[in-house]
Amino acid sequence: KAGVTQTPRYLIKTRGQQVTLSCSPISGHRSVSWYQQTPGQGLQFLFEYFSETQRNKGNFPGRFSGRQFSNSRSEMNVSTLELGDSALYLCASSLDGRTTDTQYFGPGTRLTVL
Amino acid sequence: AQRVTQPEKLLSVFKGAPVELKCNYSYSGSPELFWYVQYSRQRLQLLLRHISRESIKGFTADLNKGETSFHLKKPFAQEEDSAMYYCALQVAGNTGKLIFGQGTTLQVKP
Numbered sequence: 001k002a003g004v005t006q007t008p009r010y011l012i013k014t015r016g017q018q019v020t021l022s023c024s025p026i027s028g029h030r031s032v033s034w035y036q037q038t039p040g041q042g043l044q045f046l047f048e049y050f051s052e053t054q055r056n057k058g059n060f061p062g063r064f065s066g067r068q069f070s071n072s073r074s075e076m077n078v079s080t081l082e083l084g085d086s087a088l089y090l091c092a093s094s095l096d097g098r099t100t101d102t103q104y105f106g107p108g109t110r111l112t113v114l
Numbered sequence: 115a116q117r118v119t120q121p122e123k124l125l126s127v128f129k130g131a132p133v134e135l136k137c138n139y140s141y142s143g144s145p146e147l148f149w150y151v152q153y154s155r156q157r158l159q160l161l162l163r164h165i166s167r168e169s170i171k172g173f174t175a176d177l178n179k180g181e182t183s184f185h186l187k188k189p190f191a192q193e194e195d196s197a198m199y200y201c202a203l204q205v206a207g208n209t210g211k212l213i214f215g216q217g218t219t220l221q222v223k224p
Contacts, residue, residue, distance in 0.1 A: 003157075031211040042217065045201065048210025055176070056209050091159065097210035099146035105158040 002026070004093050004106035012112045018079040022108045025072050025093030031055075031105060032074040034066060037088040049074050050097055075077045078111075083087075116141045118203050120215035127191050128185055128223050135218050136185040137201030138176075141177045147184040148212070150200045158200070161186075171195070 002042070003092040005024045013019050033056075037095055045058040049068035057062045066076040078097050094101035115138045129135055139145060147160040162185060164169045164177045175186045198219050202207060202212040 003120065015208070031210050033212070035212075035214075043209045043214040044210075044214070050209065056211050058211070092210075092212075099204045099206050102160050103210075104160075105150075105211060107157050 004104050005038060005091075006091055006109050007104040008109060009107065010110045010112075012114060014083050014114050015083060017081050018077065019111060020082060021076045021078075021089055021091075021111070023074045023091035023093075023106060024074070025074070025091075026104055029045075029093035029095055029104070030072050031094045031097030031101070032068060032072065033092045033094075033097065034074070034076050034091065035090045036060070037090060038107070043090070048097055053098065080095070081113045083113050085111065085112055087111060115204055116145075116205055116213050118201050118213055119213035120199075120218045122218045123216070124219045124221065126221040126223060128194055129195070130190050133186075133188045133191045133195070133220065133222075134201050135201075135220065137184045137186065137215060139148055139182050139184065139201075139203050141203060141205060142180070143205065144179075146204045146206070147175075147177055147185050149173070150202055150206070150214075152198045152200070154197070171205045191220075193222045193224055196220055196222045212221075 031050045033048040048056040068074045090108045092103035092105045094103045119138045148202045151161040199215045201215040
C-alpha cells in the first residue's frame with residue numbers, strides 16, 4: 001500500500017497570508033490527524049477528522065482549520081499567518097483513530113513564514 | 115491534563131552497550147502507550163506499543179502503572195539504532211490524538 005502523502009513538501013509564505021496543506025491517507029483509512037512540530041513545543045495535536053467531520057480538536061486558535069473529503073483526503077488551512085506558525089506540519093492516518101489503531105505519518109510539509 | 119515526559123534530550127552510548135530511554139506519563143486512567151522512532155531523513159514510524167507486548171528490532175518496553183513509566187530498553191545497542199525516539203500516549207475516547215513527549219536523540223557510537 002502507498003503511504004501517507006503530503007503536498008506540498010515545502011512552503012514559504014509571508015505574515016498575514018493564508019496557506020492550505022494537503023494530506024492523502026493510506027487507502028482504507030478514514031481517520032486523519034494533523035500535528036504541528038516545532039523545536040520549542042515538539043509535536044502537538046491540531047485536530048482529527050473522520051468521515052468528513054472534525055471529531056477531535058487540540059488547543060490551537062481558530063486560524064487553524066481543516067476539512068476532510070469523501071475520499072478521506074484532508075486539507076488543513078492556516079489563515080493570517082504569523083511568524084510563530086513556522087513549523088513542520090505532519091498528518092497521520094489510521095483506520096478509525098481509536099487507541100487500538102496505529103497512526104501512520106506522512107513526510108510533513110515544512111512551512112516557513114517570513 | 116495528560117502529559118508525557120522524556121527527561122533526556124540526548125542519550126549517547128557505545129555500540130553493544132545497553133540502552134534505556136525513559137518515558138513517564140501523567141494520566142490517572144489506563145493509557146495506550148507507544149514508542150515512535152524517526153531515523154535520519156525518514157518519516158515518523160511506530161516502533162512498538164504496549165498492548166502488543168512484542169519486541170521490535172530488539173527493543174522492549176514495559177508499562178509500569180505504579181511508576182507511570184514506559185521505558186524503552188535494548189540490551190545491546192547497534193549503530194543503526196541511532197535516531198530520534200518519541201514516547202506517546204493516547205487516551206480512550208480521545209480519537210486520533212497522540213500526546214508526545216519531547217523526544218530523545220539516541221546516538222550509538224562505534
